Amino acid sequence: MKTPDPEFEAECIRRILAGERQLFHDLIRPSERAIYFLLLSLLRNEAEAEDAAQETAIKVYLNLKNFRGDSQFRTWVLSIARNEGLGRLRKQGTRREDSLDAGTDEQTGDYTPAILTSWREIPSEALERKELGALLREAIDALPGIYRNVVLLRDIEEMDIRETAGALGITEGAVKVRLHRARALLQRSLAPRLKGFVPKRRGLFGGRA
Amino acid sequence: MRIDCKHVWQHISAYIDGEVDAALRADIDRHLETCEICSAVLDSTRNVVVLMADERVFELPVGFSERLHERLDRELELAGPS
Numbered sequence A: 001m002k003t004p005d006p007e008f009e010a011e012c013i014r015r016i017l018a019g020e021r022q023l024f025h026d027l028i029r030p031s032e033r034a035i036y037f038l039l040l041s042l043l044r045n046e047a048e049a050e051d052a053a054q055e056t057a058i059k060v061y062l063n064l065k066n067f068r069g070d071s072q073f074r075t076w077v078l079s080i081a082r083n084e085g086l087g088r089l090r091k092q093g094t095r096r097e098d099s100l101d102a103g104t105d106e107q108t109g110d111y112t113p114a115i116l117t118s119w120r121e122i123p124s125e126a127l128e129r130k131e132l133g134a135l136l137r138e139a140i141d142a143l144p145g146i147y148r149n150v151v152l153l154r155d156i157e158e159m160d161i162r163e164t165a166g167a168l169g170i171t172e173g174a175v176k177v178r179l180h181r182a183r184a185l186l187q188r189s190l191a192p193r194l195k196g197f198v199p200k201r202r203g204l205f206g207g208r209a
Numbered sequence B: 001m002r003i004d005c006k007h008v009w010q011h012i013s014a015y016i017d018g019e020v021d022a023a024l025r026a027d028i029d030r031h032l033e034t035c036e037i038c039s040a041v042l043d044s045t046r047n048v049v050v051l052m053a054d055e056r057v058f059e060l061p062v063g064f065s066e067r068l069h070e071r072l073d074r075e076l077e078l079a080g081p082s
Helices: A006-017 A021-043 A046-062 A073-092 A129-141 A145-156 A161-168 A172-194 B005-010 B012-016 B022-034 B036-052 B064-078
Strands: none
Touching (some): A021 A046, A021 A073, A046 B064, A129 A145, A129 A172, A129 B036, A145 A161, A145 A172, B005 B012, B012 B036, B022 B036
């Protein structure tokens, strides 16, 4: 994730509003990925998500003078993206199995993990990265929408809990609950298929050898 | 305090994020030392989290950024922030 820089953003916004329009490219660039993936999680269609991402960027530009600076810029941008996505869903009249605006997290559901004891014992046979991406996308796509959103912002875009809550308009507590459930569901569907695949990143199994 | 597997699973996500307090973390760590099942659940969950954060796994569509900025260029010429 590209870390947002509030001072750079504030300066950029001031100069854009003063007439240096071209600076908008630099302002929006660090948020592009998050905009796209949030919209993809809502719309579940790449072409539609891309079009909605472009519309979002234009709306951000046209409404720039309304940004108050009391939230992070990207949080504000993502709330515009979310509204764009939800508006399109409403227009499509999509009947969804779950309400994306739902503020409640009922206690039903089974979040028992997949039990496997051999995760670390099987030698890593290199799964093709493409294949891996397809597996992950498929598993994320199968999540209920309210969990998909959270996982997208928190785990794929690596936003913190507070920013994720702000972008989705839900409480931090709801982010934690949904994140936990989403990860449990993903572990259950993915762990048996990813057995033996150990991503290379320092400190992965560190700390409790 | 001794805690059971179910209790550990409830806190796995928070544990990975470093969001559990020191006492609970110590309980979980103690449980993990002897429980092969929970260790595997933790490792596999953490692997999934790490994989999702890998930018090479989740890539933007080819040409996405170029198309976005071309469209923005057209828009920037049309209107200033109103």
